[in-house]
Amino acid sequence: MKKLLLIAFMFLGLNSYCQIDSTYYFNSKIIIDNYSKSRITPEDLYDIANEVNDSIGIIVPYELALAQGLLETGLGSAGVGRTKNNPFSINSRKGYRVYTSVKDGVRAYYYLMARRYLSCRTQEQLLVKFVNCNRRRYASYIHYEKKLRKQINYFQRLIAKKNDD
Secondary structure, three states: OHHHHHHHHHHHOOHHHHOOOHHHHHHHHHHHOOOOOOOOOHHHHHHHHHHHHHHHOOOOOHHHHHHHHHHHHOOOOOOHHHHOOOOOOOEEOOEEOOOOOHHHHHHHHHHHHHHHOOOOOOHHHHOOOOEOOOOOEOOOOOOHHHHHHHHHHHHHHHHHHHHHO
């Protein structure tokens, strides 16, 4: 059914709501440029966001991705972000996942967010209660949502300041 709807939207020219424009790249670059140790690049975010959007039809917000990446591993510069190329600390029953590159770690996060979180909730809903479609929390830290909101607000101020210059 999803494929049929996507084809219908594309045929009718109504898929513009699913477009990722250059602001996705430029705004993520403004944020990442403030973190010299970041192993996540704006090019990777932009490319993977388009890949996931083309595949699933869901846009993972760069602000959410960068806020989580910063809180989890300092944008890949610490902990499993550095040792396992896992900038979002994606875990399984066997422990933290290991990726061959940071880009693969970012890709895994984007697909996880699109399929298990953003397919049933908006970013705004996640920032109130960060649970997946099965109502399982993303992080055990009780104030996780508050920290994400604070980080996203900071990012928005950075972008606004840069655009005012």
